[in-house]
Amino acid sequence: MLRFTRLEQPKTLEEADALAKRNKLAPLLGSGCWLRLAKRKWPLVIDLSLCGLDYIRVEEGQLCIGSMVTQRQIEENEVCRSLADGAFVKAIHAILGVQFRNMATIGGSIAGRFGFSDIWPVFLALHGQVVLADNTVLSAESYAAYRERHIIKEIRFDLTAPKVASLALRKSNADFPYITGAIRLDNHKYEIYIGGRPGIATKAQATSQIVAEEGLDGLPMAMDKVKEELTFQSNSHASESYRKAMAAVLVKRLVEEVNV
């Protein structure tokens, strides 16, 4: 378990940001769902739960979700439910149980950049944005590689999202997925993202290109391409070879689903 002797609970984002800059090593606490799985002891932890980041609002055609909004709040919000015909909420709905989703925050899910994340592939496919405490706006792809210390203020999506579909394969219901994926179809242009390799979701560039150029006829070629284009590894959930085989299946299912 993550242990700490002092907890700061700043009341504003500015206060939290200043604290985080003064205490460069202090962990930032979002939902705290993984506290039990950590093993370190820290002198100080900064809790973001009282910073007023639990809002969902629409501004200038964009859906803005505060980083401390829980996954369950997103599931139950009408605007979030309608985003990309429910593709975003569908990805969230698959995560563990209701209790967990009542605690887990969207900021924690994005900041964690977990390979097994159900949210990351669809976040990428929706061309989501991350807004940091200093109002820097990063695309989902840029944020995936961002390594500076930061606090997420909110995430944003264009409400006029094109067709997006997401799928994940898991050994049993509510388990962590061993492979995840999402697809975006925007004016005959496909973007396919595969996660749980077990690395963070990333775009399968060449695979997407094949599907865009060849359409459904190019599916067998795309299914082969994804296996060689991306890096797959083994862990306790699946072997490298199994992940490769399932990634091919996932590409097929994603293309079929987005074309329904």
Added chain:
Amino acid sequence: MSLTLQLNVNGQLYTVQAAPDEMLLTTLRNLGLYSVRCGCDTTNCGLCTIWVDGEIILSCAYLTVRAQGHTITTLEGLKEEAAFLGECLASEGADQCGYCTTGMMMSVMALRRKKAHPTDQEIKDFLVGNLCRCTGYQSQLRGIRKYLEAMAQ
């Protein structure tokens, strides 16, 4: 260093001493609320399910310090309704070792408040975070259905 906290649990105000990293599960059990059980201790099994402001959460990963200013409910605070739900579950053989039952009951009673007439799929979706190693879930589903139908009348 321990903190002095005010907690509203089952309608009663408690003053407790808790370390900054203490989880609500520990605090509640220290208050003698033994319906809140520790199972996996890693947010997977649902045994430690309680309500915070009417929403089900896992007390094994909820910091006690965060519970200040919120309304905490455990099974002890829902005695009569819990007794009836317990009868419904027992009548369908939905109880073997019984260890998971208290957490599952908290989820079922929360579901009823959100949706009085859920479908079987909605019940399963809502209870996916409550694991049971004994019953195979079908008897639980029958018992829950019996409880929901009786409460809706």
